[in-house]
Amino acid sequence: MTWWCELGWLDGPVAGLRVTAVEGLITEVAPGVRQPGDEVLQGLVLPGLANAHSHAFHRALRGRTHADGGSFWTWRESMYRVAAVLDPDRYLRLARAAFAEMVLAGYTVVGEFHYLHHGPDGSRYDDPNAMGHALVQAASDAGVRLTLLDACYLQGGLDGRPLEGPQLRFGDGDVDAWSSRTADLEDGSLLRHGAAAHSVRAVARADLPTLAAHPTRHVHLSEQPAENADCLAVHGMTPTQLLDEAGFLGAGACVVHATHVTDDDLSRLATSSVCMCPTTERDLADGIGRVRAHRGQVCLGSDQHAVVDPFEEARGLEMDERLRSLQRGRFTPTELVTAATSAGYAALGWDGGSFRAGAVADLVAVRLDSPRTAGADPAQLVLAASAADVTDVVVGGRQVVRAGRHGLGDVGRELADVIAECWSHADR
Amino acid sequence: MTWWCELGWLDGPVAGLRVTAVEGLITEVAPGVRQPGDEVLQGLVLPGLANAHSHAFHRALRGRTHADGGSFWTWRESMYRVAAVLDPDRYLRLARAAFAEMVLAGYTVVGEFHYLHHGPDGSRYDDPNAMGHALVQAASDAGVRLTLLDACYLQGGLDGRPLEGPQLRFGDGDVDAWSSRTADLEDGSLLRHGAAAHSVRAVARADLPTLAAHPTRHVHLSEQPAENADCLAVHGMTPTQLLDEAGFLGAGACVVHATHVTDDDLSRLATSSVCMCPTTERDLADGIGRVRAHRGQVCLGSDQHAVVDPFEEARGLEMDERLRSLQRGRFTPTELVTAATSAGYAALGWDGGSFRAGAVADLVAVRLDSPRTAGADPAQLVLAASAADVTDVVVGGRQVVRAGRHGLGDVGRELADVIAECWSHADR
Numbered sequence: 001m002t003w004w005c006e007l008g009w010l011d012g013p014v015a016g017l018r019v020t021a022v023e024g025l026i027t028e029v030a031p032g033v034r035q036p037g038d039e040v041l042q043g044l045v046l047p048g049l050a051n052a053h054s055h056a057f058h059r060a061l062r063g064r065t066h067a068d069g070g071s072f073w074t075w076r077e078s079m080y081r082v083a084a085v086l087d088p089d090r091y092l093r094l095a096r097a098a099f100a101e102m103v104l105a106g107y108t109v110v111g112e113f114h115y116l117h118h119g120p121d122g123s124r125y126d127d128p129n130a131m132g133h134a135l136v137q138a139a140s141d142a143g144v145r146l147t148l149l150d151a152c153y154l155q156g157g158l159d160g161r162p163l164e165g166p167q168l169r170f171g172d173g174d175v176d177a178w179s180s181r182t183a184d185l186e187d188g189s190l191l192r193h194g195a196a197a198h199s200v201r202a203v204a205r206a207d208l209p210t211l212a213a214h215p216t217r218h219v220h221l222s223e224q225p226a227e228n229a230d231c232l233a234v235h236g237m238t239p240t241q242l243l244d245e246a247g248f249l250g251a252g253a254c255v256v257h258a259t260h261v262t263d264d265d266l267s268r269l270a271t272s273s274v275c276m277c278p279t280t281e282r283d284l285a286d287g288i289g290r291v292r293a294h295r296g297q298v299c300l301g302s303d304q305h306a307v308v309d310p311f312e313e314a315r316g317l318e319m320d321e322r323l324r325s326l327q328r329g330r331f332t333p334t335e336l337v338t339a340a341t342s343a344g345y346a347a348l349g350w351d352g353g354s355f356r357a358g359a360v361a362d363l364v365a366v367r368l369d370s371p372r373t374a375g376a377d378p379a380q381l382v383l384a385a386s387a388a389d390v391t392d393v394v395v396g397g398r399q400v401v402r403a404g405r406h407g408l409g410d411v412g413r414e415l416a417d418v419i420a421e422c423w424s425h426a427d428r
Numbered sequence: 429m430t431w432w433c434e435l436g437w438l439d440g441p442v443a444g445l446r447v448t449a450v451e452g453l454i455t456e457v458a459p460g461v462r463q464p465g466d467e468v469l470q471g472l473v474l475p476g477l478a479n480a481h482s483h484a485f486h487r488a489l490r491g492r493t494h495a496d497g498g499s500f501w502t503w504r505e506s507m508y509r510v511a512a513v514l515d516p517d518r519y520l521r522l523a524r525a526a527f528a529e530m531v532l533a534g535y536t537v538v539g540e541f542h543y544l545h546h547g548p549d550g551s552r553y554d555d556p557n558a559m560g561h562a563l564v565q566a567a568s569d570a571g572v573r574l575t576l577l578d579a580c581y582l583q584g585g586l587d588g589r590p591l592e593g594p595q596l597r598f599g600d601g602d603v604d605a606w607s608s609r610t611a612d613l614e615d616g617s618l619l620r621h622g623a624a625a626h627s628v629r630a631v632a633r634a635d636l637p638t639l640a641a642h643p644t645r646h647v648h649l650s651e652q653p654a655e656n657a658d659c660l661a662v663h664g665m666t667p668t669q670l671l672d673e674a675g676f677l678g679a680g681a682c683v684v685h686a687t688h689v690t691d692d693d694l695s696r697l698a699t700s701s702v703c704m705c706p707t708t709e710r711d712l713a714d715g716i717g718r719v720r721a722h723r724g725q726v727c728l729g730s731d732q733h734a735v736v737d738p739f740e741e742a743r744g745l746e747m748d749e750r751l752r753s754l755q756r757g758r759f760t761p762t763e764l765v766t767a768a769t770s771a772g773y774a775a776l777g778w779d780g781g782s783f784r785a786g787a788v789a790d791l792v793a794v795r796l797d798s799p800r801t802a803g804a805d806p807a808q809l810v811l812a813a814s815a816a817d818v819t820d821v822v823v824g825g826r827q828v829v830r831a832g833r834h835g836l837g838d839v840g841r842e843l844a845d846v847i848a849e850c851w852s853h854a855d856r
Contacts, residue, residue, distance in 0.1 A: 059803070060803060062803060062804055062812050063801070063803065063804020063805050063808040063809060063811055063812035064803075064804065064805050064808065065756075066746075066756070066757060066760075066761050066808045066811050067757075067760070067761070067805075067807070067808065068757060069755070069756060069757030069758075070755075070756050070757055071754075071755060071756055072756075074756075075756065100799075101799040101800075104799055105799075225754075281751075282747035282748075282750055282751055283747065283750070283756075284750075284756070285750035285751070285753065285754045285755050285756045286751075286754070287751055287754050288751050306811075306812075308799070308800070318494075319710035319711065320710075320751065322710055322711070322712075322713035323709075323710055323713070323714075323715055323716050323748065323751070325713065326499075326653075326713050326714070326715055327497065327498075327499060327713050328493075328494070328497055328498050328499055328500075328502075328503065328711075328712070328713045329494060329495075329496060329497030329498055330497075332494075332495070333494050333495070367840075368844075369838075369840040369841060369844055370840050371528075371529040371532055371533075371736070371839045371840050371843065372529075372736070372815075373491070373840070374839075374840040374841070374843035374844040374847070375487070375488060375490060375491065375492075375843050375844055375847030375848070376490055376491020376492065377491050377492050377495075379495070380491040380492060380494045380495065381491060383491055383494050383734075384490050384491035384734075386737075386814065386816065387800075388814065388816035410797075411799045411802075412795075412797040412798050412799050412801070412802040413797060413802070415799060415802035415803050416796075416797060416802040416803055419802070419803030420803070
């Protein structure tokens, strides 16, 4: 199959780019005239956009947590209420609808940071990976590439207190049980597995080296000042220092947020990826991270899905940095596209997010003629477009979205139904 | 005419709200069952959304100023290049397309802060208000309510240096010439006029009292630290203190941005409106204002139109405040709707932006079933919706947008054509 792109992206827009793929992998990329049999993609065609940090079930919280002020920690109470009502079937339906929304918005791969492993009271399902398998099925149904980041979550805080209440279902008991459960997870053509330490709050210092052994490993890091304060109180070092001591950092590691970090932390993070989640970091009042001070690759995630829009996320990276620095152009438009594409693929263990032989065949066509995008320089489109401007999405060589419609049908209806069901149970 | 709203907004969603209007003004508002002959509006129907601060022609800059870093002041150089190529006809076409985009996004009234008064070299058109009349025509064609804020712009800086180069066309020579030119402007059913001092940079201290006499008066205030520094150097006081001394502040005054203000400034601004422009303030690296410290009414504007989305603007108000304060819920969802609606109408000299007898009959229907809005509490929709979720827009009793289509046709095409024409001349 060959796609002929009106404008294709090779670190900038190239007119008439032809992208050929066999069995889901790109074999050839070259500018050229349209050939008979080419599939035509209008507008600017970007390589796949990566959502490097997602908790699919948080989608149920959008537009439902703003009534009473509060903080990250009160928001977390609402999130736990939703978590408590999810069984494998409801988790599948909610994740499928959330993943379908992501594909409509142009996300072609998602890193699902998954920690709802067991039954609500902590009891094991017959299939100990029933919840993870629900996510795999959801991604397959929605047509999105998935890296399932299975998160180890063993304790309720840095003081080592046990999990309780809604957290019980997160826990495998000990790190060996987490290892043996996750050893059974199998990859596929659109599926990879990775490991996650939920955070230094949730995984004890002695258990971090086990997680550190994984080639693709993620961790929530210093999103809130309270995590830093607790870590300093218990261990006399920052969360970054604790991860560094455990050998967690470096190639293959992706730290999520890293909002509140010191100069020493930044030095230790120099060879790790950092995943910024600007729309979430705004929504949860995390503060503005020192993102231009990071030396590692920067990628992006929609995290709790207050917004699902890869362009808004990329714009947020730049705009929050402008608000902090009082300077424009902190990232070039091409750097923002790299953050939204290849940097995210790499952090999720894929060779993708760029048009070259050997990369996965994921393509996203964006309108240049909508009221939002009209008049913009295509080289700067990432600063003008929105999720609503995505018309066509190809994942692994298969077209999943055509003319703005997902093959699954009415995604808004799917979301509305399953979210209403969740809250009707959560409110009881 | 009566509109039956599936959900109508009265400081919150009300099921089955009937809104009746005669000659463009609301005569009755009451919940009720749908009657034969009612016009049905699905989703959540908000009162009109106000864009209290617009420079329509800046729309040509979207997605064109991000290549080379820089600052507010280098961005202004690009803006001046566009300003230099606008004649009344091109100004009309650009503003018409920009206003049409605004209406599609749900804006029903726009405060156009207009300062391109004369020919590019400062020479007068045969009609001295040819450029202002182009804006009036553009708004009429686009079906949007307009407050034309005719801006006095007489000098090139706080030191009193004359206008030069692209600024020449802004100037009327002296404040009396500005007064006599603007005295000829006439109101209409969808048209009001107001006054503006461009800024304390552009209007001399001695001329401010003339502007202060107007019942509706706007001014750019302390958007950049440099304005404050210059004002302190020349006058020994802040821009706010200068405006206060001139009697400019108080009822009828609207200060735009007020990003960098002192505690004393905030006290002096207590009875003025403040117009925040979050998407512009991010884009131009202005910084985060102390918006929750303002005691006056807060309204919203899209300013340079890097983004035209009233929901993104309202969300930005709250989100930037969260980033600054590290607290959530700084504004309630209802306060955000008020900022986006009635506060803006009041700042523009209209009784509108709310559903009650006597207010102008402006209505905006927003989908509750899109992938973005599905699952959200309608009371918190402002934090989930986007411009792409607006389906129907009524201005002064006339339906301008129906099922997401503007009566003018392909607005993206109009924007693309006139913006390409502008840059083809600007690049010469």
